[in-house]
Amino acid sequence: MSSAEKSPDQPQVDVPSDTMVGFIGAGKMAHAMAKGFILSGAVKASNIIASCPHPNESSVKDLGVSVIPDNKEVVRRSSVVVIAVKPNIVPIILKELSSIITQKNMLISIAAGIPLKTIENYLPSGSRVLRVAVNTAASVQAGVTVVAKGTATLDTDSRLVVNLMKSVGICEEGPEKYLDAVGAVSGCGVAYAFMAIEAMADGGVKMGLSRDLAIRFAAQALMGAGKMVLETGKHPGQLKDEVCSPGGTTIAAVHKLEKAGFRGALIDAVEAATLRSHELAKQ
Known part of the structure; x- marks a missing residue:
């Protein structure tokens, strides 16, 4: 694993100001990550959107984030798409989104136990996919994150995700085989x-x-x-x-x-x- 730890003296990480982040799912982890991004200044609230069947019931909207019921609209408006739903819902979401995923979208799955291969099989060939193990302490910029690249992920993709996650704690890039144990520990x-x-x-x-x-x-x-x-x-x-x-x-x-x-x-x-x-x- 290559170290990407954030120290108190480390300058603010470089995330392009036009980065649009979309969350499919607006539950606790989406809230934790969005709050961390906003507090750190990595992503503005106006550049974050989330989907939820009942938008008014999601606490994510209290952060100033737009919450809508349409998953596909989130994908259309976002360059970085975070799949933040329960593991058993992931296949349903991927089937729904597979027809509109393009090369402009980078997908990040935070679902426990769902391998990159499984995710990629639901999506068009060449889709840019990463798996991320992150914890709720991201909401107070004290999170722990490990990033694993998919088969078609660009080096620039992984650098962007590592930089993004460094804004909410410590982050390392590593092989996918580590993620289950990382999730169990942190x-x-x-x-x-x-x-x-x-x-x-x-x-x-x-x-x-x-x-x-x-x-x-x-x-x-x-x-x-x-x-x-x-x-x-x-x-x-x-x-x-x-x-x-x-x-x-x-x-x-x-x-x-x-x-x-x-x-x-x-x-x-x-x-x-x-x-x-x-x-x-x-x-």
Whole structure:
């Protein structure tokens, strides 16, 4: 994988100002990506359009994005088309759009478990297709993205998508075989982190902290830990050891987590999510 990490000192990525981004689907992931693009300045709200059967029910419109019910009109008006629907809906959408996809359209699928080959088989020969694994933290410009190219994708296409996704977090280009595991680690990983924050906050409340303070402190602890891993370059095990003073409170807590199978449970979670993604591909 070639690194394309965004650092605090990195200048604003170069995305052409006339780039028109269209989302097929206006749910949570479309909202997260659109919000991130707008906040970063990579794409203006006026250059984003999304489709939804019930436009007035979509929160994407609250970002200043145009939301319409017509999928084909989104494709006609967009140079970059993001397929942001549930995996089981993707074949239906591709069948609907296959007759109007042209070389001016670049398609990005964020659907878990749907291989590039499957997507390309529904579309005209030579269609420019990429698969992207991204998480909802893109909405706060702290996302994790991996981009995989299709058979007819141009180098300029992948550079544009990497630049676009760098505006909402860190992004790397890599082979498609990584995407299921990437989704299990970082895509699903935000849910694991939310559960950890909630559980830590419950512990704080049990020991006398107010709910608001406990949640804030737990969230900041996880954010700070992640930042230390990324910025110091140290192995997380080393950083953990540096917190564990001999006979101290942290090593006592770590002992409890080890006895409860904390690390094994997280490994099992990543494995389960990856295998589920494989199942979706077969279906």
